[in-house]
Amino acid sequence: MIIHTPTTEAQACFVVKSVVASGIPLAIRGGGTRSGLGRPSQAASTLSSAGLTGITLYEPAEMVIGARAGTPLSLVQETLAERGQMLPFEPMDHRLLLGTEGEPTIGAVAAGNISGPRRINAGAARDSLIGIRLINGRGEAIKSGGRVMKNVTGLDLVKLVAGSFGTLGFLTEVVFRVLPKPERVVTLVWRGLPDEAAVALLSTALGSPFEPFAAAHLPAGIGARAFSSEVDTGSPATNAKRLREENASKQGAGAVERSNWIGNGSSEARTLLRLENFSASIDYRSAELAALLTAHGAPEMLEGADSEALWQDVRDAGFFAGTQEAVWRLSLAPTNGPRATAAIANVLPQARWFYDWGGGLVWLAVPDADDAGAAAIRAAIRPLGGHATLVRAPDAIRASVPVFEPLAEPLLRVTAGIKTSFDPAGIFEPGRMYAGI
Amino acid sequence: MSAIAFPVPDESILARRDEIIAGLSRLVAPEALITSADERRPYETDALTAYRRLPLAVVLPSTTQEVAAVLKFCSAQGVPVVPRGAGTSLAGGAIPQEDAVVIGVSKMNRILEIDYANRVAKVQAGVTNLAVTGEVMAEGFFYAPDPSSQLACSIGGNIGMNSGGAHCLKYGVTTNNVLGVTLVMLDGSIVEIGGAHLDSGGLDILGLIVGSEGQLGIVTEATVRILRSAEGARPVLFGFPTSEQAGEAVAAIIGAGIIPVAMEFMDKPAIEICEAFAHAGYPMDVEALLIIEVEGSDAEMDAQLARIVAIAREHGVKTVKESKSAMETAAIWKGRKSAFGATGRIADYICMDGTIPTGQLPHVLRRMDEIVKGYGLRVANVFHAGDGNLHPLILYNCNDPVEAQKAEDAGMDILKLCVEVGGCLTGEHGVGIEKRDLMTVQFNPEDLQQQMRVRAVFDGQWLLNPAKVFPLEGRVAA
Numbered sequence: 057m058i059i060h061t062p063t064t065e066a067q068a069c070f071v072v073k074s075v076v077a078s079g080i081p082l083a084i085r086g087g088g089t090r091s092g093l094g095r096p097s098q099a100a101s102t103l104s105s106a107g108l109t110g111i112t113l114y115e116p117a118e119m120v121i122g123a124r125a126g127t128p129l130s131l132v133q134e135t136l137a138e139r140g141q142m143l144p145f146e147p148m149d150h151r152l153l154l155g156t157e158g159e160p161t162i163g164a165v166a167a168g169n170i171s172g173p174r175r176i177n178a179g180a181a182r183d184s185l186i187g188i189r190l191i192n193g194r195g196e197a198i199k200s201g202g203r204v205m206k207n208v209t210g211l212d213l214v215k216l217v218a219g220s221f222g223t224l225g226f227l228t229e230v231v232f233r234v235l236p237k238p239e240r241v242v243t244l245v246w247r248g249l250p251d252e253a254a255v256a257l258l259s260t261a262l263g264s265p266f267e268p269f270a271a272a273h274l275p276a277g278i279g280a281r282a283f284s285s286e287v288d289t290g291s292p293a294t295n296a297k298r299l300r301e302e303n304a305s306k307q308g309a310g311a312v313e314r315s316n317w318i319g320n321g322s323s324e325a326r327t328l329l330r331l332e333n334f335s336a337s338i339d340y341r342s343a344e345l346a347a348l349l350t351a352h353g354a355p356e357m358l359e360g361a362d363s364e365a366l367w368q369d370v371r372d373a374g375f376f377a378g379t380q381e382a383v384w385r386l387s388l389a390p391t392n393g394p395r396a397t398a399a400i401a402n403v404l405p406q407a408r409w410f411y412d413w414g415g416g417l418v419w420l421a422v423p424d425a426d427d428a429g430a431a432a433i434r435a436a437i438r439p440l441g442g443h444a445t446l447v448r449a450p451d452a453i454r455a456s457v458p459v460f461e462p463l464a465e466p467l468l469r470v471t472a473g474i475k476t477s478f479d480p481a482g483i484f485e486p487g488r489m490y491a492g493i
Numbered sequence: 494m495s496a497i498a499f500p501v502p503d504e505s506i507l508a509r510r511d512e513i514i515a516g517l518s519r520l521v522a523p524e525a526l527i528t529s530a531d532e533r534r535p536y537e538t539d540a541l542t543a544y545r546r547l548p549l550a551v552v553l554p555s556t557t558q559e560v561a562a563v564l565k566f567c568s569a570q571g572v573p574v575v576p577r578g579a580g581t582s583l584a585g586g587a588i589p590q591e592d593a594v595v596i597g598v599s600k601m602n603r604i605l606e607i608d609y610a611n612r613v614a615k616v617q618a619g620v621t622n623l624a625v626t627g628e629v630m631a632e633g634f635f636y637a638p639d640p641s642s643q644l645a646c647s648i649g650g651n652i653g654m655n656s657g658g659a660h661c662l663k664y665g666v667t668t669n670n671v672l673g674v675t676l677v678m679l680d681g682s683i684v685e686i687g688g689a690h691l692d693s694g695g696l697d698i699l700g701l702i703v704g705s706e707g708q709l710g711i712v713t714e715a716t717v718r719i720l721r722s723a724e725g726a727r728p729v730l731f732g733f734p735t736s737e738q739a740g741e742a743v744a745a746i747i748g749a750g751i752i753p754v755a756m757e758f759m760d761k762p763a764i765e766i767c768e769a770f771a772h773a774g775y776p777m778d779v780e781a782l783l784i785i786e787v788e789g790s791d792a793e794m795d796a797q798l799a800r801i802v803a804i805a806r807e808h809g810v811k812t813v814k815e816s817k818s819a820m821e822t823a824a825i826w827k828g829r830k831s832a833f834g835a836t837g838r839i840a841d842y843i844c845m846d847g848t849i850p851t852g853q854l855p856h857v858l859r860r861m862d863e864i865v866k867g868y869g870l871r872v873a874n875v876f877h878a879g880d881g882n883l884h885p886l887i888l889y890n891c892n893d894p895v896e897a898q899k900a901e902d903a904g905m906d907i908l909k910l911c912v913e914v915g916g917c918l919t920g921e922h923g924v925g926i927e928k929r930d931l932m933t934v935q936f937n938p939e940d941l942q943q944q945m946r947v948r949a950v951f952d953g954q955w956l957l958n959p960a961k962v963f964p965l966e967g968r969v970a971a
Contacts, residue, residue, distance in 0.1 A: 117744035118851050118881070140750055169692065180692050182700060183669045196939040204848040206666065206882040206920035208655045208704045209928075209935055210962065211944040215668070215700025219692075236750030259610040265633070265724045265789075337793050389611040389689035416611075416690055443693030460694035466682040471696050473950035478943065489695070 057100065059085075063107035065189065065197050065228045071103060072226065073195035076481045084222030084485055086126060086161030090168055092154045094221050094488040095459050096451040103226055105163050111135055112229060113203060120203050122187065122231040125163025132162050136234055144235045145181050146172030146270075152377040154448055166230045169219030172371040173270035173330070176262070176413045178235065182218035187231035190217060190224070193479030197228070205233045216474065222485045223493075224478040238269075238332035243363040244342055244355035246327040251275055251394035254327040255415035257352050259390060261329050262414050264348055266341040270330035271414040272370045276323055278410045279375060327352070330367060370412055373419045373447075381408070381421035382428035382449040388442035390415035399436035404429050424449055430457040460489055496901075497926050499546060500960050502591040506549070506572055513572060514550055517594070520562040525600070527551035536577065536595050540642075541585035541927055543843075543891065548575065548589035553597045557675055557683055557713040560596060564711065565681030567594055573956050574679075576707035578650025579621065581642040583833075583844055584925030586654060586706050590960055598649045601713060604628050613672060613689045615716045618649025622656075625717065634719045637664035640921065641830045652712050655704030657921030659829065660786075662879035663754040664720065666921065668703040673716035676702060676709075679952050689716055701947070706923055707958040709951040723788035726754065728825045729798060731805050732779030732812035736760060739781035740854035742808040743878045746785075746801055753801070753879070755786040757829050760858075762873035763836075763886070770835035771828035774821065776812040783878060784829055832875045833886065841891040842873075844884055845904050847911030848920035851881040857914060861885055864906045868899040882920035883911070909934055924962045932964055945969035 060075075060082075062068040075082055083099035085091065086106075105126030113122035116139040123132055129147065136142050147170040149160060164170070166188065171180040178184075187201035190213075200213035217224055246257060254273040261268050331341055346355055358366065369375055376383050388396055393415035400407050400420065407429070409420045422429040428449045437444055443461040446454060463471060472493050475482070487493065506513070514528050527533055528550050538545035549572070554560045567574050573593035580587050580597075589595050601617035607629060608614070614625055614636070622643040625636040639658035640646055646656070652674065657666040664670070673687030687699045702709055733739040736758075743756055759767065759775075759782045768775040775782055783805075787797045802813055816822040828835075836842045849857050858874065865872040865887060876883040885907055889900035908918050908928065912935045918928045932941060946969050951957070953970055 115850065115852060117748050119747060120850075169697070171692070175691060179665060179669050182692070182697060183665065192939075192943060196943070198940045198943045199936075200940070200944075202915070202917055204850060204881055204916050204920070206657055206661070206848045206877070206880045207917040208657075208666075208921055208923055209917045209919050210924065210932065210941070211947055212655070212668070212700055212704050213944065213947065215697045215703075216947070218700070219694070219697050236747075236752065239750070256610075259612075263609055263612060263634075263721050265721050267723075334793075334796065336796055337789065340790060340792065385694075387690040387693040389608070389613070391610050413691060441688045442690050443695075445694040463695065464684060466678060466684045467686070467695075467698065470698060470950055474696060474698075474701075474947055477946035477950055 057102065059102045059104055061104045061107040065191070068103070068191045068226055068228055069195045069197055072191050072193065075483050076193065076195060079481065081483050081486050084167070084226055086164035087128070087158040089156045089158045089160045090150045090154070090164055092156065093150070093168060093447065095491070096455050097485065098487045099485060105161060105227070108228055113231065116141060119234050120186070120205070120231060121234050122203060122229060123162045124229050125161060125227040127162045129160040129162050129165060137237070140237050141234045142237045143232060144174065144178040144184050146174035146371060147181060148172045149372050152372045152374050153383065155378065162230055163227045166218055167220065167222055167227055173272060173367055173412050176271060177267065177269045182215055184233045185214055185218050185230060186233050188214050188217055188227055189229040191226040191228060193225065193481055193483055201231070203231050221488050223475060223488050225484060240335045240338045241330065241332045241359070241363060242338050242342055243358040243366060244329045244331070244345060245358060246349070246352050246355050247324050249325055249327050249352060251397065251411070253352065254325065255390055255394050255411065257327055257349055258329070258414040260349060261345055264345065266331070266345050268329045269332045270367060272328045273411040273415065274326045274328070274375070275410060276325045278408065279326070328366065328370070330363070370410070375410060376419065376421045379421065380424055382424035382453065383447045384420040384422070384433060385445045385447050386418040386420060386433070386437060386442055388416055388418065388437060388440055392440040392442060393418050396437050396440055396442065400433055403432040403436070424453065427457050428453045458490070497544060497930070498965060499590055500965060506592040510549055513570060516566055516570065517550060517552060517563065520566060521552055521554055521559050525553045525555065525559070527553065536580070536589060536597070539580040539582040539585060539587040541583060541588060541925065543897070544585055544588055544926065546588060546590050548593050548595045549591065551595040551597060553600045555600045557677060560677045560711055560713050561681040561683050563594070563596055564677055564679055568679045568681070568954065568956060571954065571956070573959050575958055576653065576711045578618065578647035578653065579645050581646040581650065582654065582923065582925055583846070584919065584923045584927040586923050586925035586961060588926060596711060598647065598713065605714065608689065609634065611689055612719055613716050614719050615714060616648055618647060618713050618715060620648050622646050622648060622651055625719070629719050633722050635722050636717055636719055637661070637670050638667045641833060648715055648717065649712050652703050652715060653705070653707045654923035655921070657882065659755045659757055659877060662756060662877065663752055668700060670718045671699065671703055671715055672718060674699060674702060674712045675714040676712055678710045679954070679957060687716065706925065706962050708948055708962060709957065724790045725794060726786055726788045726822070727794050727798070728784050728786040728816050728822055730775060730812065730814040730825065731783040731785060731810050732776035733781045733783070734779065734809060734811055736781040736858045737855040738809045739783050740851070740878070742783065742805050742810065744851060745804045745808060747879065749800065749804060751797065751800060753785045754788050755784065756877070756879040757784040758782070758874070758876050758878040759829070759832070760874040762871065763832060763875045766835050766839060766873055767828040767832050770831055770838065771824055773824040773828035774814065775828060776814065779811050784825060829875065836873060836886050836888070840888040842886040842888050843900050843904050844886050845907050846919045846922040847883050847908045847916055849881045849883060849911050849914050849916035851878070853914040854881070857883070857910060860910055861907055864910070865903050868903045870896070870900060870903060881916065905931060926961055929962055930964055932962070938967070942969050
């Protein structure tokens, strides 16, 4: 396996041009922590962004940061934190769920459109990505967007590339819009609600003027720590345990114990709303929300490490870390979330799930046998209008089951056409998203 | 520079006009087909009124299926198509050409579904921007993008141009607020992209469609996010002795971690024009005015405003004037949103729409003034200060061809300046015909060819809104 590691954009162009001549397809790689997403790689060699690192632009007053694609995400986040800012969309860390190691890169956050719980209020990675530089399949360095947040000049190729998993080209640099970190964050927790009532609570809250930034529901049974229960203790689980401990230690002493206390409340369902604001507004808004939602009982309030640990598990689907299950992500209208899970549970009684995005994102774990439940899951959500994406499953299943929601014929044709328009020789990650494209 | 060029009309299409009209008449109801010169006249231009061309025919379908039938027919006949929302484009995005059929969505103006629990509305493309908010206001909701033309402009047009507005600093522009569309492709296929859910896997074709200026297909329905309004909103006027101080105050507010819902800038000429029109109580003895709007409960607004006022004082603010009533709030926004119309009462103007990195604001304001004065003209500036989206209004007399040319030249110089300092040609109005020939200033040939190859996936014949966005020379086909 050849790994190309260009250190300049010109070198990257050269690599691509030479690969086009040889016809050997390339896997596109950042830190490798998300290489299990999509269909299994068909590429014999790899083009890595590891040699392209460093912050290229940071203007706190303009709320914009740019970095070369291989820059560690952690460096971007630390740089922003020094000035009290952050990426608005709370990108998920896939290491826990996929059992991978390595350092996530900012380029992969763009290439995978990787967002988290905050998406519901502040938009996805694609909404904050305002500029890219990319090597297309002709070996040309092209740009789209720029460094200003309002820009409608020409076709928005930024959006196309966000979430294209390297199939359209090799990102060399990305520019994101950023936001100030909130002064204070709290989580309100209601216990014991069934799914439908919980999503109704979240809908009421999200339709209120009190602006929750994240809204999730963990049904009864979700929240037991995978590594401390009886599941497989092979390497993914061990990695997950180590990562979790590292994360916990970053959050200060006592975090593990206390978050375990919350985690071990797993026999009871928990419904979560997160508020972010100036401190006085938090006091006011949490009281208003509690009053508005009083029919569902009185909420507990979590703050600091407890709140952070809980949302990290929601963000990273940490509840499914280290298990043998296949994991799906369903995107639906929020009130259809519980309808979809009820329909799926009828056919796949072992299914477990939890909800983010106010009910509109269902994380679903099912036995990793046969088609990983693909036919049943897609049949269940079809009448509801939504998409199912297979996030974690053995290679053989991800090769045989469509990982992304199958497309209607005209959209499949458009997708293939767009791929060809960027990459006529088909050298970038062939088949990573759809078989034959 | 010379006036913006239009392609030479295709004689073979003009010669087949009767045949084409007969074909169209078999596809749509008689009242949906407009053929007489008098009735076609309203469709010959949009808000870029200096340019006009009478289209071959105008079709105003009532259903997605009619749009599909007309597109399929035009594609088979090789006839160009110009999609049209409400015709409020300032960039000439809806200006037709003599050999083109205009497909207007104005009759498709129904709100199809409001779903408060899921916070979405499904509407037809001809619904006006403000009508969406109007429909959900009683329940305390609103549709966030608010272009100044929101009373007239359509959701279909907003999607075509990825429209913004004054409140996008907090709530984003059209692309951040649209979840799904029904798109009719050139061959007549009807596709559903997205829906009432947020992101799903697969290429983000929805993100590509928004802002594609009608060159990839025609959107007939859209599912948009509706948001719950804040408990209250209060705009406050801040008058500064210099534009520089106003610009610095904006940077300092953001630096303090405060994102107001809107931060609008007006310079002295703009203040005078808007005050004369709206009687909003704008201070007249200052060089620059910021309208800063905060949201929340009364106590929250008080707290946020106290912080903003303190910062403004550090930057030499001369006047601070808070809205004390809903009427005052309405007057303050009326003044700002009617800036273009009010300017039109005293002179002809062209409105530019470049965006700059906000740190470049003092430099760009100075240079713009020099540029316009260099042509012997006047400029009034209104813009979205939080995001650097400028709207210089260059005043001129349209009956004087020399002055008209100077105004266009000054505008082009300003846009080049925006690109030079790291910004872009257009922040929210779109490229249309107006900035088409400047695209090579912002993009190199490889950038543009990549965009055109993507465009060709949808329209290899270059029939959809063909004379827009991309320079007429050097076009890439499928």
